[in-house]
Amino acid sequence: MAESFFMNAALYIHIPFCHRKCFYCDFYSEVAPEPQYGDFVAALCAEMKMYASIMPWQEITFETIYIGGGTPSVLSDKQIATILNSAHTNFHFTENLDITIEVNPESIKFEKLKSYKALGINRISIGVQSFHDDELKLLGRLHDATAARQAVHEARRAGFDDMSVDMIFGLPGQSLDVWRENLMSAIELDVQHLSMYGLTYEHGTKFDDWRRTGKIRAATDELEREMYLLAIETAETYGFEHYEISNFARPGFESRHNQKYWDGSPYLGLGPSAHSYWGVNRQWNVRSLNRYLKLIDQGKMPIDGAEQLDNSTQETEYIMLRLRTGRGIDLIDYQQRFGYEFGTRYAAALRRLESQLPALIKMNANLIRLTRDGFLLYDDICGEFSVSD
Numbered sequence: 098m099a100e101s102f103f104m105n106a107a108l109y110i111h112i113p114f115c116h117r118k119c120f121y122c123d124f125y126s127e128v129a130p131e132p133q134y135g136d137f138v139a140a141l142c143a144e145m146k147m148y149a150s151i152m153p154w155q156e157i158t159f160e161t162i163y164i165g166g167g168t169p170s171v172l173s174d175k176q177i178a179t180i181l182n183s184a185h186t187n188f189h190f191t192e193n194l195d196i197t198i199e200v201n202p203e204s205i206k207f208e209k210l211k212s213y214k215a216l217g218i219n220r221i222s223i224g225v226q227s228f229h230d231d232e233l234k235l236l237g238r239l240h241d242a243t244a245a246r247q248a249v250h251e252a253r254r255a256g257f258d259d260m261s262v263d264m265i266f267g268l269p270g271q272s273l274d275v276w277r278e279n280l281m282s283a284i285e286l287d288v289q290h291l292s293m294y295g296l297t298y299e300h301g302t303k304f305d306d307w308r309r310t311g312k313i314r315a316a317t318d319e320l321e322r323e324m325y326l327l328a329i330e331t332a333e334t335y336g337f338e339h340y341e342i343s344n345f346a347r348p349g350f351e352s353r354h355n356q357k358y359w360d361g362s363p364y365l366g367l368g369p370s371a372h373s374y375w376g377v378n379r380q381w382n383v384r385s386l387n388r389y390l391k392l393i394d395q396g397k398m399p400i401d402g403a404e405q406l407d408n409s410t411q412e413t414e415y416i417m418l419r420l421r422t423g424r425g426i427d428l429i430d431y432q433q434r435f436g437y438e439f440g441t442r443y444a445a446a447l448r449r450l451e452s453q454l455p456a457l458i459k460m461n462a463n464l465i466r467l468t469r470d471g472f473l474l475y476d477d478i479c480g481e482f483s484v485s486d
């Protein structure tokens with residue numbers, strides 16, 4: 098394997114706990130009693146130890162750690178310290194290590210944030226979603242707008258100068274004006290990074306049930322489109338770069354960790370439901386805390402499934418991931434990896450898209466990338482570029 102393969106990996110750690118399940122969420126997490134937190138942390142450290150002697154992870158140098166969930170901030174700062182110490186004992190890291198932790202406003206206090214800073218965590222991602230208390234209640238969030246603002250102020254007071262705020266648009270009943278207010282509230286906090294997602298109705302969530310039974314009504318496609326375009330325009334007006342379909346950063350504050358997912362770097366995912374990827378391999382852990390704890394207790398890897406990606410899948414994923422980004426696809430890199438000239442390989446798709454091409458896609462001899470309108474039709478455009486042979 099090339100030396101660079103060993104030099105730029107990402108480590109994802111999934112904390113599978115929340116104080117309450119939000120009504121729209123299908124990330125894997127449990128509302129578990131606190132004593133289980135300790136059992137989980139011990140199991141996670143054991144999982145790290147297993148990987149410490151397995152290729153390629155024993156050789157790889159990680160450049161980022163992302164502690165996500167769930168709600169990592171429900172753990173004590175001591176438990177987070179145990180996790181990070183175990184990572185440092187078992188893996189290799191670059192000096193310029195980037196460590197992000199996701200927090201929710203209701204479970205974060207100044208003292209905890211100070212400890213995070215002392216542990217080398219340099220980036221905080223705060224789940225805010227809205228600055229309207231009625232919307233937060235509808236979503237099933239446990240915080241209010243005041244707590245969200247407080248969390249950002251406390252993180253800044255604790256010394257964090259790299260913060261991201263998550264927002265959702267297209268909530269049931271949300272008007273364009275209310276979304277504009279939410280957007281401006283997020284921008285007024287003067288953070289470095291914004292993640293803004295359109296609400297999706299995931300199978301098995303309360304929101305999905307409520308939509309199907311008519312209790313709530315989804316935003317129309319046209320309204321969602323207006324909200325998305327407003328998000329882009331507003332963020333850009335205030336100095337954010339739209340560097341990925343749902344992500345906006347001040348220059349130099351792009352998420353280094355997520356960048357690794359989009360550029361196909363290897364990543365190791367630990368904890369229930371976490372996925373790992375390296376080269377042509379992908380595997381994923383069991384999506385159950387109890388099964389995870391049991392397997393680790395038996396000295397077994399908590400892996401639920403694995404696959405080897407064939408050439409077509411690798412190519413399709415390469416295109417899909419890069420089209421998410423503002424940089425798009427480097428056509429020379431594409432040709433070196435897959436052996437085709439993009440315009441020839443996808444001549445039929447480009448012909449089908451031709452009438453709308455300049456509006457959806459920017460293309461020259463070196464790159465192809467989506468425009469704002471192209472991002473709105475991301476799924477359809479990727480469908481045109483999928484490979485089936």
Ligand code: SF4
Nearest residue numbers: 115118119122166167
């Ligand atoms: S806090 Fe986050 S992970 Fe937990 S239920 Fe809510 S959205 Fe899902």
